[in-house]
Amino acid sequence: MMWTTTVLLLLLPHLLSSTDTASSTNVNQSESDGEDFSDDPGKVQKALGGVKRWDTCSIPCDITVKLLRDEKHSICGQLQQSLLTFGRSTRKLIRDVMEEQQRALDILSTQVAELMTKVQTLSSEVQRSNTEMYSMKPVQSHGRDCSDIKDSLVSVVPKIPSGIYIIHPENSDSSFEVFCEMDYMGGGWTVMQRRNDGLTDFKRPWADYIDGFGNLAGEHWLGLRKVFHIVNQKDTRFQIHVALVSQDDITSYASYDDFRLDNETQFFSIHLGRYAGSAGDAFRGYDQEQNQDTAPFSASDVDNDGCNPSCSMDSRVVESCSTQHNHTGWWFNQCGLANLNGSPEDAERHQGQRTRILWDTWRQNGVPHTIKSVTMKVRRIATNN
Numbered sequence: 001m002m003w004t005t006t007v008l009l010l011l012l013p014h015l016l017s018s019t020d021t022a023s024s025t026n027v028n029q030s031e032s033d034g035e036d037f038s039d040d041p042g043k044v045q046k047a048l049g050g051v052k053r054w055d056t057c058s059i060p061c062d063i064t065v066k067l068l069r070d071e072k073h074s075i076c077g078q079l080q081q082s083l084l085t086f087g088r089s090t091r092k093l094i095r096d097v098m099e100e101q102q103r104a105l106d107i108l109s110t111q112v113a114e115l116m117t118k119v120q121t122l123s124s125e126v127q128r129s130n131t132e133m134y135s136m137k138p139v140q141s142h143g144r145d146c147s148d149i150k151d152s153l154v155s156v157v158p159k160i161p162s163g164i165y166i167i168h169p170e171n172s173d174s175s176f177e178v179f180c181e182m183d184y185m186g187g188g189w190t191v192m193q194r195r196n197d198g199l200t201d202f203k204r205p206w207a208d209y210i211d212g213f214g215n216l217a218g219e220h221w222l223g224l225r226k227v228f229h230i231v232n233q234k235d236t237r238f239q240i241h242v243a244l245v246s247q248d249d250i251t252s253y254a255s256y257d258d259f260r261l262d263n264e265t266q267f268f269s270i271h272l273g274r275y276a277g278s279a280g281d282a283f284r285g286y287d288q289e290q291n292q293d294t295a296p297f298s299a300s301d302v303d304n305d306g307c308n309p310s311c312s313m314d315s316r317v318v319e320s321c322s323t324q325h326n327h328t329g330w331w332f333n334q335c336g337l338a339n340l341n342g343s344p345e346d347a348e349r350h351q352g353q354r355t356r357i358l359w360d361t362w363r364q365n366g367v368p369h370t371i372k373s374v375t376m377k378v379r380r381i382a383t384n385n
């Protein structure tokens, strides 16, 4: 378009001047006469020498008119010619411009097509990854357990926050969420149980104790299968730590330098190492008959409690320790002195039921502390190999 305008601007003066010449010729003949024929001295002399202009002009005027007509013709011809040329060049110009625009359009549409292909590829890729995310691909785990996460982050993050992390223990077929305590006693703890407000129902069947229940940020039982996967990883050893808080806000703990579970066919029997702590070794208790170390897990609907068919407790006959402990699950052995899945709150008891959180070896002046909160957590022990 720029081209066309420029050409028009260049041509315009020429066109205008041509018209000027033509019109002035028509309007003032005598002037043209004087100017145009100044090279013919005879005629000019006659014209200038005459007294009356109209009379002296009569004869030469014929010639002048003829000449002027000729000139008019030639100018008209020139004008026509230049108009034709102008028309031609304009057409050519327009054609060129259109061709150029067509080429530009072609290039643009090619680019648009390429972009469309790219967009399609990308959107199909996004769709594919979405499908994978929701159906097959497990969520990226943060580590094998909370100790592993702590070890891999400790050199990068100045203060690793406690909270929910996704872990994928070695040899387990899936990832799952756990609560990691990263500030308690050096951090790296995977929480396997927490009771503190009584808001979660721990009166649960075997299947729930296997799979886990509750709210990871609050009260929960991680689940025996998950704990089994965590503590049964190759070349690892785990310790277990029980942290207790009493109604009077006294804290206490019991820890075991080795902790593992047998597999599901053995009802996740518990195996404990050496005890250390301030709350006493309630897992083992005072006599071997009630020792929960190596005991299989029991729930209200799976009875491995060692009361077979029954045992006597406080001069009463007990057939099910789970029932006796408000239908909770635990590694009962003739019930025993520990059940951390009991209630943190006092409630109405029936027939001497033991419904509270129980850690009977933690006593003051011979009286067991009333426990208002507890967490059970496991951590890797540095191995020598």
Ligand SMILES: *[C@@H]1O[C@H](CO)[C@@H](O)[C@H](O)[C@H]1NC(C)=O
Pocket: 027, 028, 029, 030, 031
């Ligand atoms: C023609 O030209 C003469 C001389 O310049 C001038 O005097 C006269 O007025 C002009 N006539 C017209 C019609 O323009």
Ligand SMILES: *[C@@H]1O[C@H](CO)[C@@H](O)[C@H](O)[C@H]1NC(C)=O
Pocket: 200, 201, 202, 203, 326, 343, 345, 346, 347, 348, 349, 350, 355, 356
């Ligand atoms: C037994 O458990 C249920 C459900 O968690 C609870 O509502 C109830 O208070 C418990 N009973 C006692 C005596 O603690």
Ligand SMILES: *[C@@H]1O[C@H](CO)[C@@H](O)[C@H](O)[C@H]1NC(C)=O
Pocket: 263, 264, 265, 266
């Ligand atoms: C469970 O453990 C026992 C003894 O270690 C073993 O013989 C058995 O094959 C295990 N079962 C499964 C399902 O892994």
Ligand SMILES: [Ca+2]
Pocket: 303, 304, 305, 306, 307, 308, 309, 310, 319, 320, 321
């Ligand atoms: Ca029983």
